[in-house]
Amino acid sequence: MTQKALLIHYPDPNVAEEAEGLAEAAGYEPTATVVQRYLSRSRMGIGVGKAQEVSAIVRERGIDTVLFDSRLNASQTYNLAKLCKVEVKDREKLILEIFARRATTAEAKLQVKLAELNYELPRARDKVRMAKSGEQPGFFGLGKYEVDVYVRMMKRQVAVLRRKVEEVRGQRGVQRRQRDRAGLTTVAITGYTGSGKTTLFNSLTGETKEAGGGAFTTLAPTTRSVYIEGRKVLFSDTVGFISRLPTYLIEAFKSTLEEVSLASVVLLLLDASQPADKFQIAYESCMETLAELGVFPSRVFVVFNKIDLARGAIDEMTRRLSIFEPISISAKTGEGLPELERRLSTTLSRIQETVIAH
DSSP: OOOEEEEEEOOOOOHHHHHHHHHHHTTTEEEEEEOSOOOOOOSSSSOOHHHHHHHHHHHHHOOEEEESOOOOOOHHHHHHHHTTTTTEEHHHHHHHHHHHOOOOHHHHHHHHHHHHHHHHHHHHHHHHHHHHHHSSOSEEEETHHHHHHHHHHHHHHHHHHHHHHHHHHHHHHHHHHHHHHHTTTEEEEEBTTTSSSHHHHHHHHOOOOOOOOOOOOOOOOEEEEEETTEEEOOOOOOOOOOOTOOOOOHHTTHHHHHHHHHHHHEEEEETTTSSSHHHHHHHHHHHHHHTTTOOOOOGGGEEEEEEGGGGSHHHHHHHHHTOOOOOOEEEEEEETTHHHHHHHHHHHHHHHHHHHHH
């Protein structure tokens, strides 16, 4: 049964749309909304008056969960939940729930578990302080000093999971070295969540992977080989990006995201049918994440997808964001794909010539 959720977010239409999308992807039904210009600043994340408003809506509409579209600490979460008498989850917790729902491979499940522990660890410290001061009774049924033991146990679990994730990274490293020795070039398809990455992957490789279905449909990368103008190329469908993605989530998924950071070429896919301001947020969020991963802009091809729905906005966005020679396609209809393959072939030939020369 779908739980009814009340969303608390910034007064911005794009933020509202993304918050609703995340809630739905996690299995919630957004039935009420409260907007606030400043979030996370007070003892409940919102002012007392606004918190009272939230509490009243929760009672009147039978809300099951309050979803807060920003980061909350343990104290703020507890205070708001105590007032509303329902569970409160912040943006990071919601994203983790989506990741847990989408994780299908052993690798993805490992990484989700590590991210969950990294989310809980600072909050556990906060809960220890609250338990010792008597502010948070019944902390998992543990006594005040037993909580310290719980925190130490969490730290050990984090260390164990990090070692396991490193082992996965090592295995991927072996696979990459084998590819390099075979002279294979790699192309990573990435971009903002919901931009059509899996649809493009299917179009280029002939695969039938599930596309759409909300945020973070792809968590573990899928790699397939394709011949482009006589050259064997490996395409990888990778996890999508999102604005305000916590650093520890990027860190937890490093082994997956290395498919992006070590690729010969990165196709940065963007939904050209979006309004200009939303498109700009998506582009800038993706470029920031790629920079964190150490991807040089010279290896990034910006791809405007869904041009069958957005004829007029492409030139404007190219000028506004100073995007160098973007490629316009429709992964759904196939429009522009021959030009994309031609550009890729030319670029990969140049890269191979440079490698041979050195």
